[in-house]
Amino acid sequence: MTTITPKASAGLEAVTEAARQAPGRGLPPVHLWNPPHCGEIDIVIRADGVWMHEGSPIGREALVRLFSTVLRKDPDGYHLVTPVEKLRIGVEDLPFRAVAMRREGEALIFTTDVGDEVRVDADNPIVVETKAATGEPRPRLHVRRDLWARIVRPVFYDMVEAAEAVDGRLVLRSAGQAFDLGALS
CATH class of the missing domain: 2.30.270.10 (duf1285 protein)
Structure with a gap:
């Protein structure tokens, strides 16, 4: 099992908080945000569409939806992005x-x-x-x-x-x- 570092854990909380602002107000403007790259987080979107965190499926649909609203593809891969942080995730096929x-x-x-x-x-x-x-x-x-x-x-x-x-x-x-x-x- 992969351990989330304190910085990545704080990043996960920041991603969740930024994503919570999206429902009812459209998608957050992740394309306008230019935060520093903060590392990777052990989230993988499998080819079958299942979002995994540390090897286990993320079972809460609402959380997956929240994360999907702050997903962005950059030249170096897929990231969950907030105004202040950017964390790389894995995507097996398409998100x-x-x-x-x-x-x-x-x-x-x-x-x-x-x-x-x-x-x-x-x-x-x-x-x-x-x-x-x-x-x-x-x-x-x-x-x-x-x-x-x-x-x-x-x-x-x-x-x-x-x-x-x-x-x-x-x-x-x-x-x-x-x-x-x-x-x-």
Whole structure:
């Protein structure tokens, strides 16, 4: 078990306090904060979306949601950020998972595993890459400021059903934009 140093423990408290200010007032402006790097904290977001602290799942959904509001990706990795501290965390794949999709008028709205709702449009695109070794599609959705969500398999199946064939490709439309899901096979 990893021990949190007193400085990292104080950082965890600061992150929690900064995040508590977000509900009801939108997301905190983490992109405007430029605090000093204070080290690493033993938090890992697993590929399956589970947030781990010191090897154990963080069981409180509200705490995960709070942390997600102060998450930022910098050139050197993912960090939980407050106005006065920045702590690096680990992310195995992408920090969020898109777990639901619905259509509202001409737009698709995705819900992430931390409760964010994302309207798919030119600013929040869907990107589908293919795993070289298996040919498996790896769809993702832009959530905010270089933070992405992996689209889970059942939602991807819903996307494929909602897509249309255009010139041998599957195309999904949202908010006046067309998103290529891949070749028809």
